[in-house]
Amino acid sequence: MPTHRRCDSCGQVLEDRPTGLIERWHWDEIAADEIARARGHGLSIALIMLDLDRFKDVNDNYGHLAGDAILRGVADVIRQTTRPVDLACRYGGSAGDEFMVLLPDAELPAALAVAERIRAGISDMSVTAKVTRDLSATIEGQTASIGVATYCLGDLAELDLEDLMLDADVSLRAAKRHGRDRICVANVDVTGEQATTGRADRRLASWSRFRRLRSV
Template identity: 85%
Template sequence: MSTARAGTGKSATGAADRKSGHEQPEIVAPRSGERPLHPVPDSHRRCNSCGQVVTDRPTGLIERWHWDELAAEEVARSRGIGNSIALIMIDLDRFKDVNDNYGHLAGDTILRGVADVIRETTREGDLACRYGGSAGDEFIVLLPESGLEEALAVAERIRRGISDMSVTAKVTRDMSATIEGQTASMGVATYCLGDLAELDLEDLMLDADVSLRAAKRHGRDRICVANVDVTGDHSHRNRADRRMATWSRFRRLRSV
């Protein structure tokens, strides 16, 4: 059970919430609190080739619409050379409670902390963005040249990093609070050469999203993965049959 702290004293709100049985994350300065993201001139934040804004201001990760282009190119590249590829979709559990109880600036601090965790647990060349618009608390990480085991290892490092996160944020002009105990639910999807012959980035995102929803339904703070293994000889099947085979495998979603 997590609580909010201001200095060394417990807040009355936090105590009342514990008595009512309502779980809330706590707050403590994420590493980004010590390394604030400085505003970057807009002219320096756009891709020279496509003109899209390159970075998401609150987190410093790739901006969503630029990520769409980069990720689609990476899926096409993987298809061309026969590499497997994986995608992790991350949703912060009960994040609205942070904004409602401690303020939106505290919520931004949590988002920056999560972005730091993702940067520290992924490789150069992996593509991470914040998903869901300006107030989004979802993140996506595309992992080129990664199979299921590699993707699950990365997802677990991210999940553990978020749950261990401790962040400090101002909740009023005179008071700071410590937030701890934030958790995340994750969905993982992987494709290899047989899948990539017919499936694209949108299919990969849809499959990861189905897995994410299963993780939320099964209690949050967990990783679910769909075993979408359609790499055999399916030359006699049309696309609709193949998608039906994929969906049937979602009935065997694994929680790890």
Template identity: 45%
Template structure:
């Protein structure tokens, strides 16, 4: 939602963009760190700072047999703000969201802008229930924001009603657990929050995650089978064949062959899973297929499903 007005330049007060001349402080992280570890826009930990501090915090919980929780926060439809009002407006929203995260976390928590509109919060000595309450407060804080921005056309706009999807996971790490496991579980919860309609907190459910992983494995198997059927120099031809609506089904079948067609059809119901697959440890070639081929696969299978029997 947005309220538009013309007037004097907007003063963002304490929520203005990060002042690079000010001392570096990574949001609510455990200790001040160098500029290399800090996200310059929000003042929170950046990706490098997270990679430096989060594993140590996790290992500390592991040594002490203490519960640790993770929040993964993704702003809903944030791209629309950048597209409609410009990237400087999006930057102001990100800074305001960072202020909400800082206000609702402790000095011992690690708060990170991990990239784009995704934030991570690592909460040591925190149960899943406690983490869910923190996430709910953050969700309400983001929704209550009144963010004043200036559009590229010079209009002053107050943005309100921003929402977020938040995934929550926690565990007492055993000797065999890793931070990657906790991130994986939290990401699974975040994806369920998005599928459930966004603007909500979703706590990780191990049983539901196991079922999703089974579907993931099947979809990835089909994707890699498709990759094996083709050499890399066939990719442009495949993309043209899939996206050219003028081609009839027989022509596509002659270009791709029946094995490839069958594999494409098996992928029909797994587009969501495969878009997530970039988060798994896949080869660069597999990620290329996910990025370049899946949209064309989805469009083609919607038109020609059942061509090969």
């Protein structure tokens, strides 16, 4: 199993300062290497992409320092619910409230289990943060919409990291459209045998314009 790569020049994993996760552009390099490794060894690979629901409301109601505390809390949830070999980053620049987790050697059932642990962990968060110099607030009830995409060897023969990200993003947008605080899966036939591998309480099945999507 791989471990986190380190910067060739400094010998360190490059981190996103607010969250301690892998810095986004460094993550791109590592993730591309993992796609190549999966292709070379005939392994499946999965990507989880998540977006915090109505995160702007946190910044507007409690302030940007409280928003930073939420981001750190989400990063902690991701660290607690993933393996050391999984690659997590914050996506979307310095103000981004989107995250990605690449899961080496993971098929759909395993990826769904991780995604559900992340979703539940974020929903259960209780974050205390200062909103003024004299006042603190406890923020609860944050949720996340999650898109999942998985590739096996046959897919990887033709597809790359950008394709995987596009599929996960399509799934994420579907989760947003269909009510938030849920997981959608790309590239899975809702009438196929694979569709039975998710949670028994799946709440909807829908079509996107380009991919079949299943909400879990």
